[in-house]
Structure formats: C-alpha cells, structure tokens
Amino acid sequence: MTEIKDFLKTLISLPGLSGYEEPVREVISREWQPLVDELSVSRLGSLHALKRGISPEPRPRILLAAHMDAIGMMVTRITPEGLIAFTEVGGLDPRILPAQPVRVFGKEPLRGVIVQPSDRLLPPSQKGKPVEMKHLLIDTGLPAEEVRRLVKIGDPVAFDTEPLELPDELICGHTLDNRASVAALTVCLQTLRRATHDWDVYAVATAQEEETLGGGLTSPFEIRPTLAIAIDVTFAKGPGVNDYRGKTLDGGVVLGWGPQSHPRVFDDLKALAEHLDIPFEIEVYPRASGTDAYAMQIVAEGIPTMVVSIPLRYMHTPVEVVSLNDIRRVGRLLAEYILRLTPEDVQKITWEEA
Template structure:
C-alpha cells in the first residue's frame, strides 16, 4: 500500500486517545500484508513483527509511532439541541470556530462549531477569543432527536480529509502521528529488500496524546534491546523561531539528547551519511514528550532513539507534511536495522 493512500484512509478513521479500536483494526489489517505476525493487545496497541536471520543473538528492535489523535468529547446537550464539549489531548481552541466535526453517537452526525456573526456582536466581543466552554456544536436537529442519538461522553472528531498540495506536500488532520505509522509501513517494505538479522516489532501505539501510555504498555510487553520512537516535530513557519523548528525539505530530524542513546544515535547519523540520505539533527535537551521517554525507562531501561518528521501546524486540522520525508526516514531506519549485524551488542555500550 502506498503511504499516501494509507494516510488518506487512516486519518478518516476515528481514533481519539482511549478510543482507538476502529483505527487499530484497520492498521492491523494493513500490517498483515507486510509482517510475519500481527496482534492487538487489550488497550488496542497494534504489534507487527518481522523476523529474519538465525541464532539466539538477534536483537529485538521496537519501532513505535502513535496512532491516536486529539479530539473532543460531549459534555452536555442543551434544550435547543446544541452540544457542549471538552477536549481530549492538546486541542488548540483558537482553531475550533467554523470547524466541521463528526459526533460519534448511536449514529455519526455531521456538526459545525459556529459563532455569533459580526453583525450581532456588541462592544468588544470581536476582540476577544471565544473560549471552548462557550462554544457549542450544531447538528441541525431538534433537541429530542439529538438526545436520542448522542450521549454524554461520546467522542467527536474533526472532518478534515487528506489534501494534496504542490509537489510532495499534503495536509490534513491526525498526521501527528499517523505520519509516523506511515514511516513504519515504508520501513517494512524497505526491509523486504534488505538482508537483516533481527526481530523487528512495529508498534502503532495508543494514548500518546494523554501521556504515552501505549508505549509504556508495549515496551513492557516486548522488552526490546533497542527502541526507536517515530514522531513529528515542528516544521518551519514564518511566525516561529528557527531555534524551535526544522526544515520541511531537508529530510527527517534525528534527535540528540539525554532521552536518546548516544552511540546508537551516532550510528544512525553515520548510516544517513553513508547512503547520502537527507537528514537533520534536532537537539532535545529534555524527555521529548514522545513515546521515546517511556520506552527508555521501561523495566531496566532500553537504549532508545527518536526519529522526527517535520510537520507544520501541529494539533490543527491542516497539519502539513512532506511525503518525501516519510520515505527518507524509512530508508534510514531500515538501513540502520540492517546494519546491526554480528556484534551489535557493542553499540549498546560506551
């Protein structure tokens, strides 16, 4: 499956943190085309395993990218049928007004988050940002019907399909971090063309947006020798500091910092240089806030790396991605895995 087609399909499948069952089912079905064994755990983490080589000293390598997305949840339904809501994950409330949403009740209902038109605003209303608690979703139904179909606690996703832009750029919702899952898919395909000696676990994790819980669970289950988290980072925009962003056209970013294993990170950089694959280095002086932090401290500790995909407008409905970077990241990852041959344990020590 082409990674762009994969993203176009999976970003339309609801998978808000804690409610990933539908997207897990589809991702597992796709993984089965490229993996020797696929399973879903009770929290809906998806595990795809590819094994190659013989002997007892094959490394267990875990790749992790989260498939959960930010979204909304029904809080109440008023007497006119308007739905009030709260957020799950880091939703930027500035983007909410005028969004189309899908309410996942007994039926899926299309709704809009509207606002009082400027003609009816008074005083300084137009100068003040509307708070989430003051917004409501309109599904254009009588209150009685809305209450029949929608229950407090139902989840709400944004309606934002994948859009092709110029060249290799696309935009849409939930590319944080289903772009990372696409990288894993491309890595599976790259490994089919290489000789490697490892048990490679590809994990589409859950609940990253609410505390990397899926990575905690899956790393504990696998006990990998090496962990590689794949997540997004901030792509360059004119209103953001260059110190806080990376280029959208210079390849994936390889993170360096205390959350990442120094020798393995340097090895990955050497691989990118050896095969002339574009890459960038991003300094991450803290725990990164990604699945990498939870993998690193699982059980007695896991040597961990972090591959980052530049993404513009994170946590909005127009997250923008360069598909070329997805393929570059996958090539680096596959070649890195293939490079861990006999004596690979030496790379784990300083």
C-alpha cells in the same frame, strides 16, 4: 502493496481518538498483515507487529513505535436546544476551533460544526476575545430530540477535514500527527518485506500517546526490546515557528538529540544517513522529547531509546502539513538501519566507560 500516499490519505480520513483507536488500528493491521509474521493487540489497544529476524536466539529486538491515536474532542453535555458542549482530548488551542467542521461519533457518525456564540450570549469578560473552549458548542443542525437519541456524554468527536494534496508531494489534513509516522513505519516494513535481518523487528502503533503516553509505557513492558525508537512528528519552520525549534519541511529525516537519544544509536543513524545520502537535520531537546521515547526509556530496567521525526507544519490543527518525501526518507533510513544490525551491535549500545 498500497502506494504510501493513498495509505496515508486513508489513515487521516479515519477517526481514532486516544483511547478509541480501533478504526484506525484495523486499517493499519490490514496493511501490515502481509508484511510481518505476527500481529497482536495489547491490552491497552496498541498494535504489535513482529517481523522475525534470523540470528540465533536469544535474538535482539528493535521496537519501532509510532503512535496512531489522534487528538480531538469529547462530548461533555447536551444543551436543551440540542447543542453539544465538549472538552479536548490531547492539547488543542481553542482559537483554531470556531467554524471547524467535525464529526461526532454517536450511535451513528453525525456531521456538525463548532460555533462560537455571539458576544451578547457570553459573559462580558469574553467580549471580542478568543472564546474559551467551555463556551464553544457543536451544532449538528438536528432537532434536540434527535441529538439526544444519537449522542451521549463521552462520545468522541473528530475533525472532519478532508485530505488535501499540495504541490510537490505535500499532504495536508488532520491527524498527520502522528499518522505520518505510521506511514513512515509502513514504508520501513514495505522496504524490509523480502529482506532478511538479524534482529526481530517489532513495529508498534501505540495507543493513547496524546493523553498518557500509555502505549509507550506498556508495550515495551510486554516486548522488552533491546532498543526502542519513537517515530513522531516535529515542528517544521513556517508561520509561528522561526527559531531553532523549527526544522525544514521536505528537508529530510530529523534525528533527535537529547536525554532520550542514546549516543551510540544517534551516531549510527547519523552516519548511515550520510552514507546513504538521505538528507537529515538534528533536533535538540534539552529535557524531554515529548514522544513515546520519554515513556519507553524508563520501562522496567530501562531501554536505550532514540527519536526520529518528520517535520510538520501547524501541529495540532486540522490542517497539518507534511512532505511525503520526508515520510519515505524516514522509512528508508529505519529499514536500512535494521538491515545492518548484527547480534554484536547489542554490545555497542552501551556507555563510553562501561
């Protein structure tokens, strides 16, 4: 069993842009293989892992979804000089891009850096302002013909920041949104490894969350879970995040409360965290959770959903920060919850008047 820190560092060193999750999917698949009974890949590219429960059929199913896809960029154009224009995949603030090292996944991976042309080379309206994404370029330093040979329109581009450890169990890097949750889901499976549980457990690393919530829309249609929990990251307090929307880095599990959180599941997870002394905070979202739960809830005849999050600083930058402690706490809470689920709990996940 891989130490979770090492696994996470591997995860965030891999590409896996939305729609192009194959490299990271293979590594997750290898890690989960000994922990589950069955592995498969959905038509859309989500990884489905099943660890069977022991209660009689028809057995209730819990789906745990953590999206594995990453934000990034995509090549749109190659200039005659061999510089590469690009567009974003997922939401990117163009102000964090200049001077950022990246990797272009052409015929072979190419290292490069995002550059902002100087004011004199840009429209006068851009002078002294943050340069719009359409004017930013990737410079690989290679001759134009070499770039043309190796790179084509539509090639994915990923951040090239190496993982960094900061004191006391903090990890910094790109794509911790949402590989941190993939790691938490892995902790959960590791915890369940030798245990038996009543419910079937479907661990799902979803594809394309950042663009279309595609995995969240399609995987539950195939699996038809009794209950589905999205595991994602949320804003940690820090520079730029000071109000109620920020949770505490290394402050524990974040339980989401809002329209995609079924009240019974929320109550149970909260009570369990208190019982187990796992620190937690509550995050309220008035309308949409911005996670796979938003998609999963309205699949087919509707699915009870819940959102569990990990606090993360500097979301959608190449220097996201999370605490390994929070990852372990989320993994443990989910595992303990699963261990306590009984077939009768299906009747409990209902609405007060029914």
